[in-house]
Amino acid sequence: MSDLKVSRTGGLLGTEEGKTFSWEKVRQVANPEIVIAFTLFTILMVIAIFGALLQTHDPMQGDLLKRFTPPGQEGYFFGSDHLGRDLWSRMVDGLQWSMACALTANVLNLLIGSTLGLLAAEKPGWLRIIVNQFVYTLQSLPGLIILICVVVVVGQGFLTLVFTLGLLSWVVYMRVIYAEASSLFQREYVQAARLAGVSRWSIMFSHVLPGVRASLFVIFAFHFAGLLIAESALSFLGLGAPLGVPTWGNMLAESRQYMIRAPWMLIVPAGAIVTAVVTMNLVGDGIASLSRKKGRSIDV
Amino acid sequence: MSSTAETVPSDDQPSRALESLMGPLVPVMHQLTRLVVLLFMVTTLLFFMLRLAGDPALVLAGNDATPEQLEAIRAQYGLDKPLVIQYFNYMGNLVQGDFGKSLASGEPAMGKVLTMLPATLLIAGLAMAFSIIVAIPLGAWLGFKPERADRRSVSGIIFVFQGVPGFVTALIFIQVFAVNLRWLPSLGMEWGTIIDWAITESFSIPIPVPSKTWILPAASLSWFLMPSLTRVVAANTAEAMREDYIRTARAGGAPASTLLWRHALPNALLGAAALIGTQFAFLMGGAVITETIFAWPGIGWLLIESTQTLDFPVVQSLALCIATLVFSVNALTDLSFQFLDPRLRTKGN
Numbered sequence: 001m002s003d004l005k006v007s008r009t010g011g012l013l014g015t016e017e018g019k020t021f022s023w024e025k026v027r028q029v030a031n032p033e034i035v036i037a038f039t040l041f042t043i044l045m046v047i048a049i050f051g052a053l054l055q056t057h058d059p060m061q062g063d064l065l066k067r068f069t070p071p072g073q074e075g076y077f078f079g080s081d082h083l084g085r086d087l088w089s090r091m092v093d094g095l096q097w098s099m100a101c102a103l104t105a106n107v108l109n110l111l112i113g114s115t116l117g118l119l120a121a122e123k124p125g126w127l128r129i130i131v132n133q134f135v136y137t138l139q140s141l142p143g144l145i146i147l148i149c150v151v152v153v154v155g156q157g158f159l160t161l162v163f164t165l166g167l168l169s170w171v172v173y174m175r176v177i178y179a180e181a182s183s184l185f186q187r188e189y190v191q192a193a194r195l196a197g198v199s200r201w202s203i204m205f206s207h208v209l210p211g212v213r214a215s216l217f218v219i220f221a222f223h224f225a226g227l228l229i230a231e232s233a234l235s236f237l238g239l240g241a242p243l244g245v246p247t248w249g250n251m252l253a254e255s256r257q258y259m260i261r262a263p264w265m266l267i268v269p270a271g272a273i274v275t276a277v278v279t280m281n282l283v284g285d286g287i288a289s290l291s292r293k294k295g296r297s298i299d300v
Numbered sequence: 301m302s303s304t305a306e307t308v309p310s311d312d313q314p315s316r317a318l319e320s321l322m323g324p325l326v327p328v329m330h331q332l333t334r335l336v337v338l339l340f341m342v343t344t345l346l347f348f349m350l351r352l353a354g355d356p357a358l359v360l361a362g363n364d365a366t367p368e369q370l371e372a373i374r375a376q377y378g379l380d381k382p383l384v385i386q387y388f389n390y391m392g393n394l395v396q397g398d399f400g401k402s403l404a405s406g407e408p409a410m411g412k413v414l415t416m417l418p419a420t421l422l423i424a425g426l427a428m429a430f431s432i433i434v435a436i437p438l439g440a441w442l443g444f445k446p447e448r449a450d451r452r453s454v455s456g457i458i459f460v461f462q463g464v465p466g467f468v469t470a471l472i473f474i475q476v477f478a479v480n481l482r483w484l485p486s487l488g489m490e491w492g493t494i495i496d497w498a499i500t501e502s503f504s505i506p507i508p509v510p511s512k513t514w515i516l517p518a519a520s521l522s523w524f525l526m527p528s529l530t531r532v533v534a535a536n537t538a539e540a541m542r543e544d545y546i547r548t549a550r551a552g553g554a555p556a557s558t559l560l561w562r563h564a565l566p567n568a569l570l571g572a573a574a575l576i577g578t579q580f581a582f583l584m585g586g587a588v589i590t591e592t593i594f595a596w597p598g599i600g601w602l603l604i605e606s607t608q609t610l611d612f613p614v615v616q617s618l619a620l621c622i623a624t625l626v627f628s629v630n631a632l633t634d635l636s637f638q639f640l641d642p643r644l645r646t647k648g649n
Contacts, residue, residue, distance in 0.1 A: 140623040148607040149353035278463035
């Protein structure tokens with residue numbers, strides 16, 4: 001009986017043979033796109049983690065004598081804004097905020113969506129009907145109404161944004177996991193495990209979940225990009241980050257009044273958003289092509 | 301079924317006649333039931349959530365109202381009753397077609413939504429049409445020989461475009477076309493003027509002329525929709541070109557253009573149709589950010605406006621309207637597959 005068991009964390013994070021790392025393997029799978037994707041990803045991560053060391057100025061402290069400095073002049077790497085604040089340092093702060101926001105919301109989405117998807121696939125009947133109807137309602141109801149209501153009650157902030165995004169946008173996980181797990185539950189190895197007396201939860205998390213792992217990684221990357229866009233759009237509308245917090249959305253909103261005088265105020269945060277989103281899309285494509293190489297096909 | 305039909309007792313005839321009469325209507329009834337369930341859930345969910353968010357009496361009276369004024373307003377609008385009673389009252393009114401009056405302006409709530417709807421439908425339709433017109437030929441071109449260098453570089457550019465959020469595109473378009481070049485207006489919306497084209501003295505044909513104000517919002521919205529659509533068409537075309545039936549047609553001497561336009565593309569368009577449905581359903585929620593940036597008087601703009609001021613009846617009517625539209629678009633997409641994909645057509649009895 002114990003031979004049948006796979007460790008629970010092992011199910012999601014990779015099996016034993018996947019853990020041995022060698023450059024030979026990397027060379028086999030690497031294509032230019034994947035190399036670019038993971039280089040960009042590493043750069044973004046380094047900036048996000050060591051941001052404080054890379055900032056040249058205090059992102060909140062402006063020098064009114066040096067307003068609207070064009071990029072590259074007077075020590076302002078990306079120029080300065082209408083209050084003389086350094087755009088590079090603010091962009092780094094924005095990167096940290098966006099990454100933290102998208103990552104937390106994405107993990108919440110992953111947990112909720114995949115659990116509901118697995119449950120609905122495992123237990124045909126009332127649970128499936130309820131979950132599907134709920135998903136359907138959530139898709140037809142503009143999430144923005146709910147977000148604004150929460151903002152009206154508890155105010156803007158990191159937690160408001162993360163929890164509303166985290167609790168509302170898991171539908172993509174649920175649908176894909178539901179579709180893939182439904183077919184996995186019919187497979188012989190799951191039937192065999194059932195006959196051997198493996199518990200319901202063990203079947204779900206140790207036997208079926210590893211089968212959908214590749215899709216989970218792919219959705220995680222693409223959904224991360226989507227959440228980055230959603231976060232900056234909401235901040236831009238004045239519904240995400242509180243006013244004054246240096247996020248990309250807020251920086252874009254501030255740039256609107258100074259379009260003629262300082263176009264770099266628009267270009268810097270816009271470039272940052274596009275780079276981050278393109279990177280995550282590339283990473284998603286990369287993971288998808290890697291897992292296809294292993295002989296699986298993925299539908300996202 | 302037909303072989304056993306002769307042995308069926310005659311008293312079954314009326315029900316069979318009814319079934320054949322109702323036959324085509326069964327899916328319609330099924331969809332309508334689903335719509336009603338959906339609208340019920342949306343309304344119920346929103347009713348309680350909005351009440352958690354704020355007190356309608358406060359919205360009506362303003363923040364500096366005295367407690368007596370608040371009491372009077374509560375009594376007048378029935379807000380002093382228990383929440384469950386209020387809920388049943390509201391649902392009762394809803395069933396009778398009374399959606400309530402806007403707390404801000406006193407206009408009928410649904411009327412307010414419906415006057416805003418055409419602007420949203422206009423921009424959604426324009427953006428969708430524009431992105432389809434560009435994406436399908438472009439995607440077919442890319443997918444026909446995807447390994448060529450020129451196609452690969454165009455694919456790369458489209459991939460980057462896909463990462464540009466719609467509101468960033470809108471801001472860049474405003475910067476370039478309205479601020480720097482001063483070609484187009486960046487704000488507001490006008491219905492196009494109608495010019496009478498006089499044929500004779502007494503007879504003229506009205507020709508609607510689109511307004512310049514439509515261009516930037518529609519262009520930035522379609523710029524956001526186009527890359528993913530192009531990529532889907534390209535990927536599906538490339539996949540179809542690898543199919544056996546294409547090889548057979550090629551072996552039979554069919555020219556390349558026939559292969560692409562007659563054999564590969566129709567198959568690729570199935571996937572595109574699914575995405576178009578999804579995108580259009582998404583646009584029905586109001587292209588909120590595009591509408592806000594361009595001060596476009598559509599339902600996306602109204603959604604932000606009314607929710608922020610907690611104008612409950614308007615928010616409810618909006619949600620009902622949007623849910624119905626999203627549902628209809630999804631149902632129509634499903635239905636169109638019956639026509640587009642012969643494999644899905646159910647065989648007649």
